[in-house]
Amino acid sequence: MNTDDAIILLTAGTLATACGLLGPFLVLRRQSLTSDAIGHAVLPGVVAMYLLTGSRSSLLATLGAAAFGLLCVLAIDALRRTRLLGTDAAIALTFPALFSLGVLGVSGFASGAHLDLDSTIYGEITFAPFRTMSLGAVEFPRPLLMTLLAVLLALGFVLLSWRGLQTLAFDPEFADIAGLRGRLIQRLLLMVSAIVAVIVFDSVGAILVVTFFVVPAAAAQLVANRLDTMLLVSVAIGWVSSFVGQRAAVAYDSSIAGMIGLTTVGCFLLLRLLAPRRGLLWRWLRLARRRDNTGAPARTGADSAQPKNTSASA
Amino acid sequence: MSEQHQLALQLSNVEVSYGGRPVLREVSFDIPTGVLAAIVGPNGAGKSTALKATLGLVPLTNGDVRILGTTLRANRRRVAYVPQQDLVTKDFPITAIQVVEMGRYPHRGWFRRLGADDDAAVAEAVERTGIGALLDEPLDELSGGQRQRVFLARALAQRADLLVLDEPFTAVDTRTEEALVDLLAELCADGATVLAVHHDLRTVAERFDHAVLLAGTVLAAGEVSDVLTTEALARAYGLAPRHTEPARAAR
Numbered sequence: 001m002n003t004d005d006a007i008i009l010l011t012a013g014t015l016a017t018a019c020g021l022l023g024p025f026l027v028l029r030r031q032s033l034t035s036d037a038i039g040h041a042v043l044p045g046v047v048a049m050y051l052l053t054g055s056r057s058s059l060l061a062t063l064g065a066a067a068f069g070l071l072c073v074l075a076i077d078a079l080r081r082t083r084l085l086g087t088d089a090a091i092a093l094t095f096p097a098l099f100s101l102g103v104l105g106v107s108g109f110a111s112g113a114h115l116d117l118d119s120t121i122y123g124e125i126t127f128a129p130f131r132t133m134s135l136g137a138v139e140f141p142r143p144l145l146m147t148l149l150a151v152l153l154a155l156g157f158v159l160l161s162w163r164g165l166q167t168l169a170f171d172p173e174f175a176d177i178a179g180l181r182g183r184l185i186q187r188l189l190l191m192v193s194a195i196v197a198v199i200v201f202d203s204v205g206a207i208l209v210v211t212f213f214v215v216p217a218a219a220a221q222l223v224a225n226r227l228d229t230m231l232l233v234s235v236a237i238g239w240v241s242s243f244v245g246q247r248a249a250v251a252y253d254s255s256i257a258g259m260i261g262l263t264t265v266g267c268f269l270l271l272r273l274l275a276p277r278r279g280l281l282w283r284w285l286r287l288a289r290r291r292d293n294t295g296a297p298a299r300t301g302a303d304s305a306q307p308k309n310t311s312a313s314a
Numbered sequence: 315m316s317e318q319h320q321l322a323l324q325l326s327n328v329e330v331s332y333g334g335r336p337v338l339r340e341v342s343f344d345i346p347t348g349v350l351a352a353i354v355g356p357n358g359a360g361k362s363t364a365l366k367a368t369l370g371l372v373p374l375t376n377g378d379v380r381i382l383g384t385t386l387r388a389n390r391r392r393v394a395y396v397p398q399q400d401l402v403t404k405d406f407p408i409t410a411i412q413v414v415e416m417g418r419y420p421h422r423g424w425f426r427r428l429g430a431d432d433d434a435a436v437a438e439a440v441e442r443t444g445i446g447a448l449l450d451e452p453l454d455e456l457s458g459g460q461r462q463r464v465f466l467a468r469a470l471a472q473r474a475d476l477l478v479l480d481e482p483f484t485a486v487d488t489r490t491e492e493a494l495v496d497l498l499a500e501l502c503a504d505g506a507t508v509l510a511v512h513h514d515l516r517t518v519a520e521r522f523d524h525a526v527l528l529a530g531t532v533l534a535a536g537e538v539s540d541v542l543t544t545e546a547l548a549r550a551y552g553l554a555p556r557h558t559e560p561a562r563a564a565r
Contacts, residue, residue, distance in 0.1 A: 028406060031359040084333060164424050165418060170406050172395060177369050178420040179390045225452035278454070 009246050011128045012260055015204055016238020018150035019212035021158050022193050022219075024230045025216040028169040031087055034073060034190060035213040037095035038197045039206035043102025051109055058202055066198045072098055073190035126256050132201035134223040143203030148291045150196045157192045158231070161185055166227055204257070211261040212238055219268040222275040225239040237267045317499075320383045322347040322476050322507035323368060328377035330367050336530075337363045341377070343526045343535040345509055347475075350502045350521070352512040352538075354527035356551050361400065363510040364528060365480055368509070369395055382475060391420045394474035396465045398481045399448070403453050410464045411449040414439055417471030432471075442497060458485030466494065470501075477501065479510040486558035495521050518542060 001009070002210030019035075026032045042065035049055075049064030072094055079090035128143040135145075158165065164185040167175040197209050216234040223229035245260030252259075273280050323345040330338040338360045345351045353361045365373070366372045368379055370386045381389045408413060417439065418432040428436075440446055443463045448456060456464065462482060469477050477498070484489045498508045502523075512518055517527055525541040527534040527550050534546040 026401070161424060163419060163422075166408075167419060170408055170413075170416075171397065171402065173366075173369075173371055173414065174395060176371060177390065177393065178416075180419060180424065221405065221407060226409060226412065227407050230407045310348050 005126055005246060005250065007129040007141050008125060008256060009139070009242055011125060011147050011204060012208070012242035012246065012256075013239045014144065014151050015208065016212050016216065016242055017149060017235050018196050018200070019209065019217050020235035020238045021151075021154040021231055022189070023213040023217035024220065024227070024234055025165055025169050025189055026193060026213060027221065029186075029189075031091075031190075032090070032214040032217070033091050034076065035193060035197055036210045037076065037091045038069045038072055038194050039201065039210060040102075041095045042066075042069050042198060042201070043096035043099055044068055044105055045102075047102050047105035047109070047122060051105070061199060062202060063150050065201065065278040066195060068098060068099060069194035069198045070191055072186070073194045077187060077190060098250055125208060125260075126259070128203065131203075143200075146199050146203045152171060154196055157188065161188065165189065169227070208261060210255045211264055214239070215261075215264040215268055219264070219271045220272045222268075222278050237264065241289035321345065321380070322349075322382060322401055323412045323509065324380040324487075325364075325368070326378045326380075327374045328364075328367055328379065330363050330372050331375050334335060336375075338367065339531045341367075341528070341532055343532050345507060345524060345526075347382075347507050348502055348505055349507060349524040350498055351507070351524035351526065352518050352522040353509065353526045353528055354512055354515060354518055354542075354550075355533075359529045359550070361513075361528055362480055364526075365395075365478055365509070365511060369393065391472070392475040394469035394472040394477050396462075396469050396477070396479040396482055399458060399462060399465075399485045400481075402461070402465070406453060407451065408453050410451050410453065410456065410460075410467075411436075411440075412444060413453065413464050414445075414449075414467045414471050415470040416424070418550060420472055436471045437466040442470060442500075443467040457487075459487050459490035462486050462490065462494065466497070475506055477506060477508045479508065481511050481513060483512070483514070515542070515547070 023032070023035075026034055026138040044065035045066070045068030046061045047064075048068075053060055074089045075094045076087075079085060080087050085093070125143070129141055131142045132139040133142045133145070134135045134140070164175065164180045164182075167180050168182050168185045168189070172182045172186070175185065193213070197213070198202040200209055216237040217230070219237050220230045220233035224233050241260050241263040246256055248254075248263070249256040266281060272281065274282075276282060288289065319451065321539065322345045325344075326342050328338055328341040329336060341360075341364060353364055354360050363372060367374055368381070368386075370379070379386060382392060386393065398482050415432075418428050418435060422428060422432065432502070434464050438466060440449065443466055445460065445463050445467055448460055448464070453464070462485070466479075466482070469479075482494060486494070498510075502508055510522075512522070522538055524536065525534075525538045526532060527541050527546055529550045534541040
């Protein structure tokens with residue numbers, strides 16, 4: 001592994017850490033697709049910033065994106081709160097509107113200006129080692145700096161509002177009754193997620209961000225008995241996937257983000273099958289044992305592995 | 315208890331609408347302190363909504379709720395809520411003891427650590443609900459009855475004066491139901507007030523002192539024996555009087 005590989009691995013791993021700390025709350029609150037919505041909703045912000053300033057600087061683009069990312073999550077939350085539609089519908093109603101606005105903006109005003117969206121907001125982790133900025137005397141890869149910033153933000157938020165977050169995710173009505181300001185926490189969670197997503201989009205690409213928000217958390221839920229464990233497991237799955245995915249991408253000379261994304265899904269499937277108590281294999285065994293106990297008491301243990309065959313032949 | 319003569323709960327002219335459609339109209343009733351009270355009524359009568367209005371979980375379009383003589387805001391810590399079991403996420407990664415400890419959060423807020431007082435309240439709640447053997451079990455491994463005990467323990471750990479329960483006996487076996495009823499009666503004897511939504515008319519009279527019969531608005535409220543009259547039940551369930559012995563009207 002050379003230095004470039006190490007930088008890519010560190011960038012992916014720190015990104016996985018930031019997303020793995022917030023993702024479990026979004027997954028448990030059934031709001032995981034919020035991260036995808038943010039990815040689309042930021043477009044008009046980038047276009048508007050370009051039209052206003054004529055500059056393609058990524059700092060300005062990120063600010064514009066952040067403004068619309070926040071607008072998006074607050075609009076979703078406000079729509080959901082009307083009780084007229086569910087969270088999924090609120091998400092589906094909000095981001096296409098904003099994304100369409102962005103597309104119209106690009107085609108109407110900015111088409112001649114070569115506003116390259118891929119490089120402006122939807123970055124690519126492969127280029128992480130080459131996009132350096134100087135910090136005093138040293139050249140530091142900018143994407144890694146962004147993901148580290150995201151970790152600090154996510155970690156600070158989770159540590160400071162742990163009790164509120166735990167209660168909100170488990171029993172939002174109790175959070176309100178207990179005076180834990182459930183609504184405030186809910187909004188803060190969405191806003192911190194939006195800011196984290198926006199500051200890393202530019203460095204690593206939207207797909208990887210959405211993947212890291214959702215898949216490791218969903219996998220961790222299959223094995224964790226406590227919320228803190230779920231966060232740790234989801235961060236760990238992110239790091240393992242980053243390592244395996246990066247190595248596989250080098251070995252097969254293919255997309256790093258693609259390989260990492262695929263590895264997270266692989267981890268999910270593995271746990272879905274093998275997780276103690278909640279995994280499919282465990283359930284099948286339990287079911288088979290129960291069928292064995294109730295169906296035919298005289299059967300021996302050897303039969304219990306294949307209850308279908310034995311009952312068919314009987 | 316200096317509030318011996320106060321009302322635990324007082325609803326005056328409460329109105330609640332969902333999307334412009336009124337669910338509760340002119341709901342007024344009083345619950346005295348120290349009683350075991352039930353809200354009964356047919357499906358869609360607004361029973362759960364009445365609880366949520368009491369707890370400030372739905373906005374009132376009109377009317378006023380007084381808890382222990384003042385507003386809910388001033389009394390949050392003294393009101394505990396046990397949600398309907400069907401509505402609780404069962405696959406949430408949390409252990410029984412963590413749920414019970416949540417009962418101390420209203421007293422400690424976001425940041426303050428749980429101290430010796432809190433540990434004592436949690437230990438007492440665990441003992442009274444008999445869940446000592448389940449503490450480290452994840453919630454999704456518990457049966458409906460065990461889970462209900464855990465949530466009741468959370469309410470007890472809060473050491474609240476008013477306990478509000480939504481359908482506490484659904485998804486619970488008969489033995490647990492009896493144990494829970496005994497426990498609630500004990501709490502009332504100690505001076506607390508219990509308000510529960512209850513759908514089984516057959517058992518209201520034997521388990522509760524006080525009842526509110528609800529069907530969009532209050533049809534009757536007061537001592538159980540005065541509320542569950544044939545005539546009132548007939549009006550609530552829209553049945554002819556001769557078919558409305560409690561046993562038949564239950565479902």
